[in-house]
């Protein structure tokens with residue numbers, strides 16, 4: 009049977025992970041996106057079961073206790089985790105599954121699924137990362153400050169990853185990702 013793959017995309021908040029993932033899914037409908045569970049409130053336009061499964065803290069803790077999460081982390085005051093159910097089955101069925109998660113979760117995935125391909129998305133500059141976080145217009149100033157603080161530590165860990173892709177020009181970054189996904193793995 010054809011075996012699938014886990015592809016982990018990590019990078020600081022605002023670097024463009026969501027934008028890249030949406031473009032990849034449009035261009036390659038055969039790719040699957042793992043939908044995470046989070047205690048964060050939905051942003052405008054976010055849809056339950058498509059962007060996230062939105063749960064409260066006690067439900068998240070129940071899932072943790074029942075070992076239903078392949079990885080999890082706290083990020084900017086909220087909990088995020090990847091449910092196991094779609095992963096295991098998807099890999100066995102030969103699917104390419106994208107996980108768009110932060111650094112701590114990516115490290116847990118490396119331990120549990122050593123064969124996962126891990127890609128770090130870098131911004132072209134610190135100034136541009138800050139500009140993108142603000143231009144998104146979805147987070148409060150305090151949330152942006154928390155995300156920037158975390159971004160520094162995350163970027164320092166980029167060297168731990170199998171591949172680094174700079175998201176300067178979107179098309180160039182997409183081509184870089186496609187070459188990792190479809191040529192190198």
Ligand code: ADP
Nearest residue numbers: 021022023024025026027140144175176177178
């Ligand atoms: P993340 O998912 O990593 O938090 P987003 O995908 O939400 O980041 O992108 C953050 C902001 O940056 C959005 O406003 C998005 O349109 C913009 N953006 C993403 N990629 C690029 C790019 N290559 N050039 C310019 N702006 C970008």
Ligand code: 5GP
Nearest residue numbers: 021044080081083088089090108109110113
């Ligand atoms: P956001 O609140 O902007 O949607 O996500 C904040 C951060 O949490 C992003 O870096 C995103 O990649 C990460 N994230 C989303 N889902 C998960 C998950 O299931 N696990 C982990 N560890 N991080 C996640």
